[in-house]
Amino acid sequence: MQTLLHLLCFSYLIYTTMAAANGRPNPAPPKKIWLTLNGSQPVVIARGGFSGLFPDSSMDAYNFAQQNSLSSTLMFCDLQLTKDGIGFCLSNINLQNSTNIQDIFPEEGNTYNVNGIDTKGWFSIDFDSKDLLADKILLKQGILSRSPFFDGAKITAPMDLLSFKPPPRVWINVEYDLFLHQHKLDPAAFIAKGMGNLHPDYISSPEIGFLKSLQPTVQRGGPKLIFKILAADAVEATTKVDYGSLLKNLTGIKSFASGILVPKQYIWPVGKDGYLQPATSLVADAHKQGLEVYASGFANDNAISYNYSYDPTREYLQYIYNGQFTVDGFLTDFPPTASESIACLSQEKNSTRIQKTLIITNGGASGDYPGSTDIAYQTAIDDGADIIDCSVQLTKDGIAFCSESADLIATTTAASSFIEHSTSIPEIQKSNGIFSFDLTWSEVQSLKPQIAKPVPDNGLVRNPANKNKGKFVTLHDFLELAKAKAVGGILIIIDNAAYLASKKGLDIVGSVTSALNNSTLDKQPLKKILIQSGDSSVLSNFKNNTAYQRVLYIDREVGGVPNELAQEVKKYADAVRLHRNGIVLDYNDMFLTAKFSNIVPAMKAANISVYVGILKNEFTNFVFDYYSDPYVELATFVSAAVDGLVTEFPATANAYMRSPCTPTAKNLEYIILPVNAGDLYSYLSQLTGSAPAPAPDLPLIDTSDLVDPPLPPLSNDTTQDSGSPSTSPAPTPTSASSSITISTWTGFLIATISLYLALIRH
Numbered sequence: 233m234q235t236l237l238h239l240l241c242f243s244y245l246i247y248t249t250m251a252a253a254n255g256r257p258n259p260a261p262p263k264k265i266w267l268t269l270n271g272s273q274p275v276v277i278a279r280g281g282f283s284g285l286f287p288d289s290s291m292d293a294y295n296f297a298q299q300n301s302l303s304s305t306l307m308f309c310d311l312q313l314t315k316d317g318i319g320f321c322l323s324n325i326n327l328q329n330s331t332n333i334q335d336i337f338p339e340e341g342n343t344y345n346v347n348g349i350d351t352k353g354w355f356s357i358d359f360d361s362k363d364l365l366a367d368k369i370l371l372k373q374g375i376l377s378r379s380p381f382f383d384g385a386k387i388t389a390p391m392d393l394l395s396f397k398p399p400p401r402v403w404i405n406v407e408y409d410l411f412l413h414q415h416k417l418d419p420a421a422f423i424a425k426g427m428g429n430l431h432p433d434y435i436s437s438p439e440i441g442f443l444k445s446l447q448p449t450v451q452r453g454g455p456k457l458i459f460k461i462l463a464a465d466a467v468e469a470t471t472k473v474d475y476g477s478l479l480k481n482l483t484g485i486k487s488f489a490s491g492i493l494v495p496k497q498y499i500w501p502v503g504k505d506g507y508l509q510p511a512t513s514l515v516a517d518a519h520k521q522g523l524e525v526y527a528s529g530f531a532n533d534n535a536i537s538y539n540y541s542y543d544p545t546r547e548y549l550q551y552i553y554n555g556q557f558t559v560d561g562f563l564t565d566f567p568p569t570a571s572e573s574i575a576c577l578s579q580e581k582n583s584t585r586i587q588k589t590l591i592i593t594n595g596g597a598s599g600d601y602p603g604s605t606d607i608a609y610q611t612a613i614d615d616g617a618d619i620i621d622c623s624v625q626l627t628k629d630g631i632a633f634c635s636e637s638a639d640l641i642a643t644t645t646a647a648s649s650f651i652e653h654s655t656s657i658p659e660i661q662k663s664n665g666i667f668s669f670d671l672t673w674s675e676v677q678s679l680k681p682q683i684a685k686p687v688p689d690n691g692l693v694r695n696p697a698n699k700n701k702g703k704f705v706t707l708h709d710f711l712e713l714a715k716a717k718a719v720g721g722i723l724i725i726i727d728n729a730a731y732l733a734s735k736k737g738l739d740i741v742g743s744v745t746s747a748l749n750n751s752t753l754d755k756q757p758l759k760k761i762l763i764q765s766g767d768s769s770v771l772s773n774f775k776n777n778t779a780y781q782r783v784l785y786i787d788r789e790v791g792g793v794p795n796e797l798a799q800e801v802k803k804y805a806d807a808v809r810l811h812r813n814g815i816v817l818d819y820n821d822m823f824l825t826a827k828f829s830n831i832v833p834a835m836k837a838a839n840i841s842v843y844v845g846i847l848k849n850e851f852t853n854f855v856f857d858y859y860s861d862p863y864v865e866l867a868t869f870v871s872a873a874v875d876g877l878v879t880e881f882p883a884t885a886n887a888y889m890r891s892p893c894t895p896t897a898k899n900l901e902y903i904i905l906p907v908n909a910g911d912l913y914s915y916l917s918q919l920t921g922s923a924p925a926p927a928p929d930l931p932l933i934d935t936s937d938l939v940d941p942p943l944p945p946l947s948n949d950t951t952q953d954s955g956s957p958s959t960s961p962a963p964t965p966t967s968a969s970s971s972i973t974i975s976t977w978t979g980f981l982i983a984t985i986s987l988y989l990a991l992i993r994h
């Protein structure tokens with residue numbers, strides 16, 4: 233850990249030095265108004281430390297939480313006791329899944345009646361501290377979709393937290409006081425005498441009897457007592473009354489506690505459809521009684537409601553900036569994301585723009601609506617996109633319209649209407665497709681646009697309420713929209729030009745040139761016009777008009793560029809667009825390697841802009857370095873000095889671009905730090921043998937990426953048309969543009985995610 237912290241501190245130093253040298257202070261963020269009980273900023277409570285990344289309650293997890301969260305963050309220790317009464321932190325009384333105990337003591341499992349429920353597993357009360365707290369019992373990640381690579385840490389005693397500088401604030405939870413007493417164990421005695429100089433700021437418990445027994449210590453200036461609320465139908469052990477009923481008597485609770493810790497759904501209920509319902513009055517009612525309210529159950533990989541569009545910060549903001557109330561704190565597995573939500577993000581879409589990196593869409597706001605539809609474009613503009621994109625497709629009768637791919641299966645209802653048009657065109661994509669150029673415009677218009685699954689498919693569903701919303705947009709209408717609206721510019725994407733010309737007699741370049749010329753957008757100097765193609769012969773048609781910026785798409789995995797070749801690019805393009813790992817390499821989609829590629833600096837030296845994409849919010853889309861947090865990825869690419877980011881979630885990019893918490897900001901409570909690529913992997917490599925093998929370096933950009941044969945003449949050559957109607961079963965949707973292979977890890981994730989979601993949704 234020391235090394236990791238050292239590296240992190242080092243990267244922080246670089247940024248603060250840069251700030252001193254050439255950074256200008258960001259405008260002071262507006263003073264925030266908090267509707268907490270006492271008007272202070274809400275607190276972050278780190279459940280078992282940063283348990284979203286490291287094994288729950290490991291020193292790594294606590295240390296990392298302490299280093300990467302607001303300074304007021306509390307370390308949450310769920311106190312367990314050994315047979316001889318020694319306390320340690322772990323979030324479940326059953327050690328089975330969060331330690332290797334089953335391997336070390338296979339015969340020592342047991343069944344206990346814990347508060348009326350027969351529970352089978354491995355219990356600390358069966359083990360002496362010399363067995364349990366010695367080196368052989370090691371912690372492991374209990375949640376399958378999280379990294380197993382940090383497994384093997386020792387169990388943490390509360391006192392161990394005192395080794396941090398400064399010593400952290402600590403929250404102790406005692407879940408089963410009654411059960412422990414039945415086994416002649418006394419957690420209150422351990423808290424009073426067994427923790428040395430560690431004085432917790434908070435003690436919570438779901439048991440009223442336990443909290444009442446502690447009241448005398450509180451009156452002497454001890455910790456705050458918090459009543460932990462369980463499921464509404466669960467029965468409280470002391471009173472035998474269920475929590476739903478107890479919660480109706482807040483005055484009663486105030487007599488023995490200064491606050492409540494409640495699962496978040498008590499505050500913002502989520503319907504069976506996965507959407508948020510109106511807030512309950514719980515926070516306001518509790519505040520009226522002078523009770524603090526802490527909400528639990530927050531995790532970046534626990535995307536519980538569609539209303540948040542998989543942006544985990546939006547969920548926190550829902551609890552702190554809703555115009556009605558602010559919760560007094562969050563219990564979370566991802567304390568850095570809770571910290572940035574509180575300190576760095578506001579719900580004001582029009583707060584000052586700090587970062588100028590262009591926000592370029594992929595199909596408009598296609599994370600929220602069917603891509604390339606009128607509503608996706610309008611939402612993208614409202615969400616703060618700088619550049620909206622139209623990937624131009626042609627119909628059989630030559631109408632140009634916008635759609636992310638020529639194959640309409642993933643983004644429309646084509647598979648249920650025109651399955652007889654399903655064909656295999658290896659020049660375009662590996663799998664069968666139903667292609668726009670085999671349908672007439674009126675046939676296309678008879679389809680409904682569909683919200684696409686994220687690519688690669690990660691098992692998560694996007695906004696089902698918007699599944700079928702929006703209308704198809706012709707290129708002409710798209711250009712009119714861009715002219716009429718306050719948007720910074722457009723990105724026109726031209727794919728498959730050679731195929732369309734030689735096999736379908738369709739002139740996509742001509743269609744685009746005349747529509748653009750007809751639109752007179754190039755006479756509006758304030759709008760940027762980007763023309764993207766993977767084919768440099770297509771781009772050469774746009775060289776003469778200086779209003780056009782030609783973007784060469786490098787649609788394969790590349791990890792660098794020879795400097796002289798970067799100079800060569802200028803002949804063909806003004807910008808390049810890359811996949812994300814062209815900027816910072818990763819190992820098997822899991823960890824970032826130690827270096828950023830030379831592509832950005834080499835292209836900058838050659839006066840070539842660099843755009844990167846596609847960014848998405850879903851946590852399955854991130855290497856572990858990004859903490860399942862889209863803002864950490866955004867910070868990383870922005871600090872790598874790319875010129876534009878292509879995203880399906882412009883609202884998230886826009887929120888980042890307006891956050892004052894940049895690496896060069898001064899005098900702020902919190903900074904959204906870009907990843908120092910390689911830190912996590914090099915730390916991992918020091919742990920015994922658990923690091924994944926490094927992937928080989930990616931190839932460099934070469935001449936074949938730049939030089940393409942001239943476009944063929946128009947011809948209706950159907951002789952080689954592979955478009956014989958397919959009789960095979962419905963093809964599986966795939967992206968036309970993604971050539972990225974889905975790694976085994978992603979496959980593993982997909983397999984485990986549905987299981988995991990089933991577990992955490994309850």
Ligand SMILES: *[C@@H]1O[C@H](CO)[C@@H](O)[C@H](O)[C@H]1NC(C)=O
Nearest residue numbers: 270271272275304524560561
């Ligand atoms: C307000 O309460 C929070 C805990 O909810 C505490 O951390 C903070 O110090 C309090 N602020 C004041 C001004 O009392």
Ligand SMILES: *[C@@H]1O[C@H](CO)[C@@H](O)[C@H](O)[C@H]1NC(C)=O
Nearest residue numbers: 324326327328329330353374
């Ligand atoms: C441990 O994991 C198994 C298998 O995933 C699961 O059935 C069981 O409920 C888990 N036990 C606990 C205590 O989480």
Ligand SMILES: *[C@@H]1O[C@H](CO)[C@@H](O)[C@H](O)[C@H]1NC(C)=O
Nearest residue numbers: 480481482483484485486487
């Ligand atoms: C609420 O609790 C208090 C204290 O335990 C008790 O005196 C009072 O009767 C309760 N009120 C109701 C409505 O149950």
Ligand SMILES: *[C@@H]1O[C@H](CO)[C@@H](O)[C@H](O)[C@H]1NC(C)=O
Nearest residue numbers: 507508509510511538539697
């Ligand atoms: C959540 O989204 C649904 C569907 O768009 C909407 O009806 C509902 O009002 C939203 N809930 C909140 C609390 O914003």
Ligand SMILES: *[C@@H]1O[C@H](CO)[C@@H](O)[C@H](O)[C@H]1NC(C)=O
Nearest residue numbers: 578579580581582583584585
């Ligand atoms: C937008 O900014 C202006 C001033 O810059 C402010 O008056 C207005 O309230 C803001 N609008 C919203 C919706 O926050």
Ligand SMILES: *[C@@H]1O[C@H](CO)[C@@H](O)[C@H](O)[C@H]1NC(C)=O
Nearest residue numbers: 707708746747748749750751
């Ligand atoms: C050219 O622009 C005019 C007027 O905006 C429009 O009516 C016409 O359809 C456009 N033609 C093409 C080919 O886009």
Ligand SMILES: *[C@@H]1O[C@H](CO)[C@@H](O)[C@H](O)[C@H]1NC(C)=O
Nearest residue numbers: 745746747748749750751752
């Ligand atoms: C562009 O449109 C104008 C009329 O608006 C026309 O005179 C000109 O020839 C067109 N240029 C090209 C290259 O099509």
Ligand SMILES: *[C@@H]1O[C@H](CO)[C@@H](O)[C@H](O)[C@H]1NC(C)=O
Nearest residue numbers: 745771772773774775776777
């Ligand atoms: C570009 O301009 C040059 C010289 O003006 C001309 O010869 C050439 O045909 C033009 N190219 C295109 C694609 O319009």
Ligand SMILES: *[C@@H]1O[C@H](CO)[C@@H](O)[C@H](O)[C@H]1NC(C)=O
Nearest residue numbers: 781805806807838839840841
């Ligand atoms: C860089 O390229 C842009 C066009 O992309 C051009 O306007 C500018 O003059 C170039 N700058 C230099 C220094 O070559």
Ligand SMILES: *[C@@H]1O[C@H](CO)[C@@H](O)[C@H](O)[C@H]1NC(C)=O
Nearest residue numbers: 736737738945946947948949
């Ligand atoms: C291709 O065929 C279509 C209709 O069959 C016709 O309109 C078009 O002119 C042909 N194009 C070429 C280049 O032969």
